[in-house]
Amino acid sequence: MPANLSFDDLKSRVSEGSIDTVLVCFVDMQGRLMGKRFHGVNFVENSYKETHCCNYLLATDLEMATPDGYASTSWETGYGDYVMKPDLDTIRPVPWLEGTAMVLCDILDHHTHEPIPHSPRAMLKKQIARLKELGFDAMMATELEFFLFEKSLDELRKDGFRDLQPISGYNEDYHIFQTTKEEGIMRPIRNHLYAAGLPIENSKGEAESGQEELNIRYSAALDCADYHSIAKHAIKEIAWQNGHAASFLPKWHKDRVGSSSHVHQSLWKDGEAAFFDKDRDLGMSEMMGHYMAGLIAYAPDYTYFLAPYVNSYKRFSKGTFAPTKTVWSVDNRTAGFRLCGDGTKGIRVECRIGGSDLNPYLAQAAMLAAGIKGIEEKMELAAPTRGDVYEDAKAGDIPQTLRDATELLRNSKFLREVMGDDVIDHYTRAAEWEQEEFDRVVTDWEIARGFERA
Ligand code: ADP
Numbered sequence: 001m002p003a004n005l006s007f008d009d010l011k012s013r014v015s016e017g018s019i020d021t022v023l024v025c026f027v028d029m030q031g032r033l034m035g036k037r038f039h040g041v042n043f044v045e046n047s048y049k050e051t052h053c054c055n056y057l058l059a060t061d062l063e064m065a066t067p068d069g070y071a072s073t074s075w076e077t078g079y080g081d082y083v084m085k086p087d088l089d090t091i092r093p094v095p096w097l098e099g100t101a102m103v104l105c106d107i108l109d110h111h112t113h114e115p116i117p118h119s120p121r122a123m124l125k126k127q128i129a130r131l132k133e134l135g136f137d138a139m140m141a142t143e144l145e146f147f148l149f150e151k152s153l154d155e156l157r158k159d160g161f162r163d164l165q166p167i168s169g170y171n172e173d174y175h176i177f178q179t180t181k182e183e184g185i186m187r188p189i190r191n192h193l194y195a196a197g198l199p200i201e202n203s204k205g206e207a208e209s210g211q212e213e214l215n216i217r218y219s220a221a222l223d224c225a226d227y228h229s230i231a232k233h234a235i236k237e238i239a240w241q242n243g244h245a246a247s248f249l250p251k252w253h254k255d256r257v258g259s260s261s262h263v264h265q266s267l268w269k270d271g272e273a274a275f276f277d278k279d280r281d282l283g284m285s286e287m288m289g290h291y292m293a294g295l296i297a298y299a300p301d302y303t304y305f306l307a308p309y310v311n312s313y314k315r316f317s318k319g320t321f322a323p324t325k326t327v328w329s330v331d332n333r334t335a336g337f338r339l340c341g342d343g344t345k346g347i348r349v350e351c352r353i354g355g356s357d358l359n360p361y362l363a364q365a366a367m368l369a370a371g372i373k374g375i376e377e378k379m380e381l382a383a384p385t386r387g388d389v390y391e392d393a394k395a396g397d398i399p400q401t402l403r404d405a406t407e408l409l410r411n412s413k414f415l416r417e418v419m420g421d422d423v424i425d426h427y428t429r430a431a432e433w434e435q436e437e438f439d440r441v442v443t444d445w446e447i448a449r450g451f452e453r454a
Pocket of ligand 1: 139140141142201215216217218264265266340345346347348
């Protein structure tokens, strides 16, 4: 498995001239890499210590608009700076760009150098530290599903994103022949990411025309979130380099399957699988039961962190493999939580609620917090559901709209207690703004339905 570059490796590569550019990045609220391109020499001599960015970058929407209503940044306070502090353990080559390396940063207050509480990496680190106090480490894997399209992103944008044609003509779930046709894009994605130090497992065709999935081997939660963000970025960039588009919009057509990001989770103690107990039913330790009970009980509160846009909620519909119910089941893909690897050391829970648009730091932070709450309060896990869970009237519902999820987020005593009022107020504002923007728009559907007939 290729490792990251050490700072000394980077210095030698810069001095020999094989690396001349360092991408100094952080992950924003939407899960995107933002930052600057440094000349290699400047980075290894100076900017490795810190650089700066405008503090509006953790309060914009996807369009980079600057909504009001955030306590942390505003026109009134003049949009000052944050410190971007490179985490030198995350330096890696970027093999799909010539002469380029990358480093991820933590975002700190400009004056105090304290972590910014609503920065996604800080939010995940906080929950990892809380879990460590209980004696556990979290291992996670996030699946990345996405669609590839025939045309390039630039062409599609100029055409107003109309006439979207997926790259292939039929459902390519596990399909070797169909995915061979996509190897021009997928092989460089796997190989470049592997060479960048990501433990790539495989890619496979998914259950719709043009839909692919990338799997990365499970790893410590922070690494998993870093890998996800880098991989998502690379997939878009490599598809673009090849004249195609990759999209992580969860539902780009009402009649097509949506894209998700399932999150596999297990806790470990001193390198041993703490979710496993060979003497208990399904091989599930008592602690795993408590963790899952917390995950399930608080799922409505944290759904926003798994489904942050209006479009995210279009995925949740019956009979699509996207869940609608907050229950668990043993190896059953109709439930929100699926027990995998029962009876083995690989026992884990897969949360199936998240869309391909989730921010992995926020999703993992919220789920760890819920699991920790379950462990602390020794919450009781209900019996697993069986059969087609979509039809289970007794099972709890996943919020069906961004509006509902926003109110659950705003009013969550649990999230306010474990993440802080400032953080929850910040993300509630982001959620509200997204809905307000949507509510202002006159959609194609309204025009087609009412233009003549209303
Ligand atoms: P499936 O295809 O049924 O969803 P896979 O065997 O492909 O399941 O595994 C899915 C993901 O789960 C992979 O990324 C794998 O690395 C991860 N995984 C395996 N074991 C564990 C574990 N103990 N904890 C967390 N994730 C795990």
